[in-house]
Amino acid sequence: MSTTLTQLRAEDLHHEVLRPRSWKLPIALTVFTLVSLAGFCFTTPAGATSRVAIATGNSWLGTLIWSLPSQSALVVLTVIMAALAGAGWWASLRRVTRVGIVKIGSWTSVVFGICFVSAFLVWAVAGRGSVLQFTSLLSGALFLSVPLVFGAMAGTVCEHVGVINVSIEGQLLAGAFMAAVVGSLSRNPWIGLLTAPLAGAVIGALLALFAVRYWVDHIIVGVVLNVLVTGLTSYLFSTVLTHNTAVFSSTVRLPTWKIPLLSQIPVIGPVLFVQNVLVYVMYVVVILLQVLLFRSRWGLRLRACGEHPRAADTLGVKVNRTRVLNTILGGAIAGLGGAYFTIAHGLAFGKQMTAGRGYIALAAMILGGWKPKGALVAALLFGFADNLQNALGVVGVQVPSQFMLMAPYLVTIFAVAGLVGKVRAPAMEGKPYKG
């Protein structure tokens, strides 16, 4: 992928030093190109068409349905993929990062991924009467990725300050519980939305207490806190919530807002600007974190505590205080995401309703290279895979749903083994500062 720190340094110092060759990217791209060729191109009957609805009624373009000749579309996409794979081989062979005007970097994989997924979609709906609703596919993916994005943001904040947050799952669950119960008690989703971060913050505070104050291994605390929250919420659900359903488990729902004008932009309008309130909150959180983490005094100090706590201490930053406060902040962000499971859908709380999303959020953060931007993209990818099987189910495609559900996890394993090997985690994460 992109050049690493050590490679850059080597280049700066001695221009004669050759870049190390890495074959992971070209091999991976070639494998997927072959899959596309054999799996999609050769299995599509000639003359079949794939119908995709690009824009729907309310946009400036009106309703727009493309009828693509499936085989030609697949060949075009596969050729693009083959070209990118070839560029990858060339770059590795000649030890360069640029082939013509094409820079071989992380966006190469993104473009390749988009082509591969498009090829899959074209193949999946080829020759079927039904139309693939492209906008609803994307907006569903965005909505499904909301808890993952919040969780990944929480993870990003905590890891940059030096605390590994495995308890995202527990924070989401606590947030979901609090939002549902308070929302039900007050009959007001907004009050539920405000209290969800408090529940997450409490779990964050416990994590900080054990990890920062008592130097317990961060992963151990995180896992055990997840068990604690699961037990606590399930216990309260089976006792208090089920004894008095009318008071504690009545449903409230956050509204869906439609931003005027913006929502009428073709394709992206209905995806980005006709969404649940929580999605708009998510935009704000991601943008704020991306800017503040890398462009503000708060962010600099926070990252210093995760990279080199002794240096931060020497410059007068109170390391453990910073760690505790920001871990609590991270917990609050994840708690906010927990509201997605209950009041964003208008659902009552259910036992273990987060169903492992906290762990996927952790994966999204790592796949995104510990950056809010990257984590957002990774979370969207996971949300997309999650939504894809719903969408394909509607169209009537028979792909074993288990493999669709498995995909994000497999992608993460590949990424951790291959791509993320070069993205660096904060140096001192998980190490207590005993100064």
Place this chain on the structure above:
Amino acid sequence: MSASATPGPQLQACQEPQPQPSRWREALKQAASSSWLTSVLAVVIALVIGAILIAAADVRVQQAAGYLFARPQDFFGAAWNTVSGAYSSLFQGAVVNLTSAHSFADVVAPATKTIAYSVPLIFAGLALGIGFRAGLFNIGAQGQIILGATLCGYIGFSWHLPAGVHLVVALLGAFVGGAAWGFIPGILKAKTGANEVIVTIMLNSVAVFFLGWLLTLRSFQIPGLSRPISPRMDTTAGYPHFFNTSIDLGFLLAIVAAVVVWWLMERTTLGFRIRAVGENPHAARTAGMNVSMSYVWVMVISGGLAGLAATSQLLSAPSQQLNVDIASTFGFDAITVALLGRSKPLGTVLAGLLFGGLRAGGYLMQSATGTPIDIILVLQSVIVLLIAAPPLVRSIFRLPDDDRRRRSRSAAHARSLRHEAAT
């Protein structure tokens, strides 16, 4: 284990003969700063927190709380009744049955149930313990159990072998299935440096979907039915039971596994290498050990042991079936078991028995008093959290710190004083 006992306070006391204020006070001080006391106190705190939760969720207690100041005895009486009822049924479900027993077998029946419930926890706890001691955080016991169950189950219902042989082959299948699933994060860590925590978490989910997909195949379904549930296991693959109780060969195997793990870790070169890698991988590499291969070995052994945990689900009772929930939550419970047992075989067996007892008692408590079994999760996690942070327990009970901790703290204090003086 006893052979690996750390040179504790006794040894230090022998080396420093001079100040001898009073033998009793010394002994008391040692007892107060021992790790056993913290473990006991952690259990006590967990039970107190559990009691508060049980009382708070009870309807009668809530009603009595409404007029707390008018008649406080009502409130405390109701709380006492609820909590003591729940805990006594927890005890009777886990240890001995005192109320409705007709024979000796009835009296000890709960204890045998506890032992039966503890078997998968011990296997998986041993598995994770090995990983912890090598510095690997294997969260993937859940997935490894599922793969062990898949292979064990497939052998159990589709290969029709003679009794005895069938059991051995099924056990091997469970071990191989788990070991194969453990090999993946091991080899990835060794070859690419992939973080084993992430890989094992991902593999847990992959395992669930993989088994879910297998169960949609004809060969994994009962002929004629298209439900995601396998045919019944052959009785030839079942564990023999002892004395007509819930205790079966599985428990004996778990104990044997614990002994083998102890022997492996304390008496073999591989075990020494694993511990060295866990203590300090850089030093181990400098000493000429192959750190990468150690990771692979640890994950394979760990995965295999976790796979064996599946056997108690499939082979203990006759005619079990393979389904997606076969692993229950054993993989995650095992993390708390290994932590409570401090990753040592004897500790893991005891911790497994404790949590097995909580589970067995929890079921009786749920049916007898209506207290949901979920409270057990709260007890378990509070115990483990507190045991992981002994200073917290000490500060709650105002116990003396052990010397090491005090020294490090005074050093830190001195450093901070110097730091302040400098600035």
